[in-house]
Amino acid sequence: MSDTFRAAYASEFYKLSKNKEIVVLLLIPVALTIFVAGYLYYDVSQNPVGEIDGSINPWQGMFGKDVFQFFYLLYPILVAIFVHACCDIEYKNNNYKVLFTLPISKHKIFIAKVLFIFITVLLSVSLSYFAFLLCGYLLGVVLPEIGFQNYDFRSVSFFVFLKLYVALAAISSIQLCLSLQFKNFIYPIGLGMFLLVFSTIVWQKDFSDFIPYTGSFKSYLNMLSENTRFERLDYLNLCSVLVFLVGSFYLFKRKIYD
Amino acid sequence: MASIVTHKLNCRRGRNQILKDISLSVPKGSIYGYLGRNGAGKSTTIKLLLGLLKEKGDNIFIQNLSLKNDSTKIHFITGSLIESPCFYTRLTVSENLKYLDIIYGGGKKRIAEVLELVDLEQQRNKRASALSMGMKQRLGIAIAIYHDPEILILDEPLNGLDPQGIFEMRKLFKNLNERGKTIFLSSHILGELDKTATHIGIIDKGHMVFQGTKNELLEGVRRTIHITPGRPERVVELLIENGFSIAEKDEKSITVVVGKDREFNAMVQVLVHNDVEIHDISSRTVDLEQIFMNLISKNDE
Numbered sequence: 001m002s003d004t005f006r007a008a009y010a011s012e013f014y015k016l017s018k019n020k021e022i023v024v025l026l027l028i029p030v031a032l033t034i035f036v037a038g039y040l041y042y043d044v045s046q047n048p049v050g051e052i053d054g055s056i057n058p059w060q061g062m063f064g065k066d067v068f069q070f071f072y073l074l075y076p077i078l079v080a081i082f083v084h085a086c087c088d089i090e091y092k093n094n095n096y097k098v099l100f101t102l103p104i105s106k107h108k109i110f111i112a113k114v115l116f117i118f119i120t121v122l123l124s125v126s127l128s129y130f131a132f133l134l135c136g137y138l139l140g141v142v143l144p145e146i147g148f149q150n151y152d153f154r155s156v157s158f159f160v161f162l163k164l165y166v167a168l169a170a171i172s173s174i175q176l177c178l179s180l181q182f183k184n185f186i187y188p189i190g191l192g193m194f195l196l197v198f199s200t201i202v203w204q205k206d207f208s209d210f211i212p213y214t215g216s217f218k219s220y221l222n223m224l225s226e227n228t229r230f231e232r233l234d235y236l237n238l239c240s241v242l243v244f245l246v247g248s249f250y251l252f253k254r255k256i257y258d
Numbered sequence: 259m260a261s262i263v264t265h266k267l268n269c270r271r272g273r274n275q276i277l278k279d280i281s282l283s284v285p286k287g288s289i290y291g292y293l294g295r296n297g298a299g300k301s302t303t304i305k306l307l308l309g310l311l312k313e314k315g316d317n318i319f320i321q322n323l324s325l326k327n328d329s330t331k332i333h334f335i336t337g338s339l340i341e342s343p344c345f346y347t348r349l350t351v352s353e354n355l356k357y358l359d360i361i362y363g364g365g366k367k368r369i370a371e372v373l374e375l376v377d378l379e380q381q382r383n384k385r386a387s388a389l390s391m392g393m394k395q396r397l398g399i400a401i402a403i404y405h406d407p408e409i410l411i412l413d414e415p416l417n418g419l420d421p422q423g424i425f426e427m428r429k430l431f432k433n434l435n436e437r438g439k440t441i442f443l444s445s446h447i448l449g450e451l452d453k454t455a456t457h458i459g460i461i462d463k464g465h466m467v468f469q470g471t472k473n474e475l476l477e478g479v480r481r482t483i484h485i486t487p488g489r490p491e492r493v494v495e496l497l498i499e500n501g502f503s504i505a506e507k508d509e510k511s512i513t514v515v516v517g518k519d520r521e522f523n524a525m526v527q528v529l530v531h532n533d534v535e536i537h538d539i540s541s542r543t544v545d546l547e548q549i550f551m552n553l554i555s556k557n558d559e
Contacts, residue, residue, distance in 0.1 A: 002460050019348050089346060098344040098401065102361055104332035182509040257312045 008104045015089065016116055019048050022085040023078060025078055026124035029071060030131045036066045037135035044143050058146045059136055059153035060226055064160075067132060068161050068220040071164065072123040073196070076216045078124075080175045080192035083117055087179040096255045110252045117176065129161040159228035160219060167215025170237040174212060174243035180251035209233040212240045259325055261286045261409050261440040262307065265317040269302055269464075276302045278464045284442050286478070289435050291472075292444040293456030297471045299464045301341055302442040304413045308338055320409060337407035339415055343398020347387035351397055353379055354386055356403055362405040364548075376400040377426060377432075391418035399427070403434065410434065414442040428454050452546040461490055462554045475549055483522065483542055488535030500528045511538075 040063060056062070090096050099109060133154065140148030145214060171192070178188035192213075199213035203221075208214040209232050218233060262284035269277040277299045280316060284290045285359045294300045301416070305311045309329045318325040320332045345354045358551050373379045376396040381389060386397060395418045402410060431441055431454055443453050452549070458475050460468040468475060482505060487493040490512055494504055497514060504527055506513040516522045522541070529536060 007361050009359055014360055015346055015349070015357050018346075018353060089348070092347055093344050094342070095344050095346060097310065097338075097340050100310060101333050101336075101340075103330050104361065105330060149436050256310055 002071055005108050005111065008108040009115060010023065011104075012109065012116050016086055016113075019085065019089060023084055023120065026120060027080055027127070028078060029124060029128040030073060032074065033067055033069050033128055033131040033135055036070070037063065037139055040139060041068070041142060044146060050147070057151050057153070058139075058148050060223060062146070063132075063136055063139065063148075064153075064157070064223040065220075068160075071128075072200075072216045072220040073167055075164065076171050076192060076196045077173050077189075079121060081185075082120070082187050083172050083175040083186050084179040084185050086117055087176070088112060088185065090255075091183050100256045102179040106253055106256070107249070110249050113252075114176070114248070115172075117138055118169060121172055122165060125165045125168065125204040127159055129157065132157060132161075134169075134244055138223050155194065156226045156228055157223075160222045163215065163222055163230070163234055164219040166234050166237045167212055167219060170212035170240040170244070173241045173248065176248040177244050177251060180255065183252075209236050212237050259286045260284055261288075261321055262290075262442060263319045264303075264307070265315060267303070267306060267313075269299070269306060269311065269313060271331070276464055277306070278390070280461065280464075280466050281469075282459060282466075283469065284440060286440055287435070287438055288409075289311075289431060289441045289443070289455045290457045290459060290461045291451035292442060293446075293448065293451065293546075293556060294461040294462065296446070298461045299412055300461060303461070304338075304340055304411055304442075304444060307411055308333075308336070308340065314388050334405070335407055336409045336411055337402035337405065338411045338413075339398045339402045340411075340413045342417075343401070345386045345394070345397050345401055348385065350383050350385055351389070351400075352382040354397065355400060358401060358404045368404070372400045372404050372521065375430060377404070389490045392420055392423045395473075396420055396423070396427075399430070407439070409440045411440065414445055415443055416445055416447050417540070423448060448547045448550055459547070460550060460553055467553045472546075475546075476524075478514070481516060483514045483516055483525065483534060484511060484538075484540045485514065485529075486538035487529075490535065493529070493534055496528055496532055497525065 017091055041201055090099060100106065102109070119255055136148050136153065139146065174195075175192055178191055179185075195211060195213045196216065199211040200217045202208045202211075203214050205219050215233055215237050221227070260283045262282055264280055264282040267277055267280040267282070268275070278341060280299070280303060282303070290301070292300055302311065306313055307320070307325070309325050309332070313340055316324060316326040321335055323332050323335075325332055346357065349357065352369055352373065355372060357367060359365065365491055370379075374397055378393065378396055378400060381393060386394070389397060392558060394515055395415065399412070402412065416427055419427060428450065433444070435456075443455075445450075452472075456469065458468065458472050459466065485493065490510065493512055494507055497504060497512070502521075503515050504512060505515045514525060516525055
C-alpha cells in the first residue's frame with residue numbers, strides 16, 4: 001500500500017482518463033482551430049484577395065480573430081463541463097464513500113484531482129496553441145498571398161494562450177467549487193454561463209478584473225491588440241485559483257459526511 | 259482480543275438521538291452479525307466505524323488503532339461495503355479492480371484471484387453499469403476484499419443476491435473467516451445470519467439490546483412447549499402449582515413457556531411424577547427471527 005501522492009495521482013488519472021468523452025471534450029478547440037483554418041483556405045480560394053498590402057497581420061486580423069471569437073465563449077463552457085464531469089464520476093453511485101475509505105489522505109486525493117484538471121486543461125490549451133501555429137504555417141505555405149509567412153507570431157500567440165490558460169485555471173477553480181457544492185449539473189454550468197455572459201457585458205468596467213471569466217473575453221481582445229503584458233486581471237486570476245482551491249478543499253472534505 | 263471496539267458511541271442528528279451509548283466488542287476472527295430494524299442505527303454505526311460521519315472518533319478502536327489518529331492505517335486494514343456497492347460505472351469490472359491495484363498493488367494475479375473469489379471472471383470486460391443487481395453486489399464485495407483486509411465491514415452485503423448468490427456469499431464469508439478475517443456484517447436476512455454469524459449484536463432505536471455469541475443469545479431465550487395431555491385442567495393446575503407460566507390453553511392443549519433446558523427438564527419431571535397422561539409434546543424451535551422479535555418488542559415496551 002502506498003499513501004503517496006504518486007498513488008493518489010496515478011489512480012485518479014487512471015479513473016478519470018478512462019472516461020474518454022470528457023477528455024475528448026477538450027480536444028474540440030483543436031478541431032475548431034483546424035476547421036477555422038480550413039474555412040479560411042476555402043474562403044480565400046473561392047474569393048482570391050490578390051496581394052495583401054502588408055498592413056494586416058493575418059495571424060491576428062484574420063485567423064486569430066476568428067479562432068478566439070469561438071474560444072472566448074467555448075473554452076469556459078468546455079472547462080465547466082469537464083470539471084463537473086470530474087466531480088460527477090464520484091457523485092454517481094455515491095463513490096465518495098469508496099474514495100474516503102481508501103488509505104490515502106484526503107488532501108492528496110484532492111490535490112491529485114485538481115492537478116488532473118489543470119494538466120488536462122493545460123494540455124488542451126497547448127494543443128490548441130500548437131494547432132494554431134501549425135495551421136498558420138500551413139496557410140502561409142498554401143496561401144502565400146495572405147502573408148502568414150511574413151510575421152513571427154510565436155511569441156505573441158504564446159502569451160495570449162498563456163493568459164487564456166491562467167483565466168481558464170481560475171475558471172476551473174470556481175467551477176470545481178460549484179460542482180462540489182451542487183450535485184445537479186444545471187447549477188454549476190448555469191452559473192458558469194451566467195458569469196461568462198455577465199463578464200462579457202461588463203468587461204469595460206473596472207471591477208470586471210475581479211471576475212475571472214472576463215479573462216476569457218479579454219483573450220480575444222489580447223489577440224486583436226497583440227497584448228502580451230501580464231496585467232491586474234491576470235494576477236487576480238492567479239489569486240482566484242488559490243482562493244477557490246481553498247474553498248473547494250473545504251467543500252471536498254465535507255463530502256465525507258454527505 | 260477484539261478487532262473492533264467502541265466505547266459509548268453516540269450520534270445525534272438535530273434533535274434525534276440516532277445512537278445511544280453503543281459499546282461494540284467484535285472479537286478477532288469472528289463473524290459478527292449486526293441486527294436491527296430499518297432505521298435502528300446499523301448503517302450509522304458502520305459509517306461511524308469508517309469515519310464517514312462527523313463525530314470525534316476518539317471512542318472507536320480498530321485493531322487497537324484509534325480512528326481519530328490512525329484513520330489511514332485503519333482504512334488499509336479494513337474493507338467495506340456501505341449501503342450499496344460503490345464502483346465506477348464507466349469502468350469495466352477489471353478496470354475497477356485495476357484502479358485499486360494502483361493504490362494497493364497486487365497485480366494481475368490478485369485481480370484474477372478476486373474475480374474468481376466473487377465469481378465475476380466471465381464479466382471481467384463488462385462495463386460495471388451493465389451488470390445485474392447481484393453482480394454489482396459481488397463487484398462491491400470484490401472491491402471490499404481486494405486488498406485482503408483483516409477486517410471486513412459489510413452493510414447489507416446480501417441485498418439483491420439470488421439464493422444461489424447468497425449461498426456463494428455465505429461460502430465466501432466462511433472461507434474468509436477461516437483465513438482469520440474478522441467480518442462485521444449487518445443484514446436484515448436473519449436466517450442468513452443464523453447460518454453464518456458466530457456473534458450477534460442487536461440494536462434497536464439506537465440502543466444495543468444484545469451482544470454476545472449466538473449460543474449465549476439462544477440460551478437466554480425462553481421457549482414454548484406445546485403439550486396435548488389427557489386431562490388438560492389437571493396439567494394446568496399442576497404446572498401453575500410448580501411455578502410454570504401458561505402462555506395459552508384450550509380444550510385439548512396447553513402452551514407453556516420455559517427458560518433454559520433445566521426448566522424444561524423440571525417441567526417434564528413434574529408431569530412424570532404425577533403420572534400425567536400425555537398424547538403429544540413438542541418444543542417449538544427458537545430461531546434468530548423469534549429472538550430478534552422478542553428482544554425488540556421488549557424494547558418497544
